[in-house]
Amino acid sequence: MKVSNLSIAQVKQKYGIIERENYNKPKPENARQPQCPPEKEATITAALKFFGMI
Numbered sequence: 298m299k300v301s302n303l304s305i306a307q308v309k310q311k312y313g314i315i316e317r318e319n320y321n322k323p324k325p326e327n328a329r330q331p332q333c334p335p336e337k338e339a340t341i342t343a344a345l346k347f348f349g350m351i
Contacts, residue, residue, distance in 0.1 A: 298340060304333040308341040312351050 306316055307330075333341070345351045 298337065300337055300341060303330065304337050305341055307333045308338055308345070309350075312342075312345070314345075314350060 309316060342351070
């Protein structure tokens with residue numbers, strides 16, 4: 298299963314894991330981002346639990 302960095306960052310943000318500042322921000326403030334699908338979110342959550350991050 299391929300998981301993008303954006304999906305991982307969204308799940309980390311959901312659980313309150315602080316990410317560092319990103320300098321590649323989109324120019325408009327209201328730029329649309331694709332949301333993480335539920336099956337990928339479950340996989341990422343299981344991996345974060347395995348590594349003791351949540």
